Amino acid sequence: MPLKHLNAPDAAPAPPGARYSHAVQAGPFLYITGQLPADPDDLAAPLPADIGAQTHLVFKNLERIAAHAGYSLADTAFARVYLTDFKTDFPGMNEVxxxxxxxxxxxxxxxxxxVTALARDARVEIDLVLYRD
Structure with a gap:
């Protein structure tokens, strides 16, 4: 089965100076590229300062990309979370x-x-692998 490269310009923030697809579908798997806490409706807006608010915004972007591809977060098989201040931010991220x-x-x-740093000085980035049979 061929790969299907998906971009969701109306659903998710544009890549910040990088070249990548929002997601790639390989058979029943959907690989969603790491999302930052950028407001997809206002890319110029500053990132929220709070780790909880940043994490919610990341999940909003992940949900929008998943929906664009016909998936939902309930299809998540695996998540990777990147934090720039692990000791401080892990509890707040984990609650969200x-x-x-x-x-x-x-x-x-x-x-x-x-990690030592993320784009736009974000405190959190998350990528997902989704599966649907």
């Missing part, structure tokens, strides 16, 4: 994460790592 994945019996796999 629970809002989007509340069912302990259906939690996606996840890796969460601390």
């Amino acid at each position: 994460y629970k809002v989007y994945y509340p069912d302990d019996a259906r939690l996606p796999g996840r890796t969460t790592v601390g």
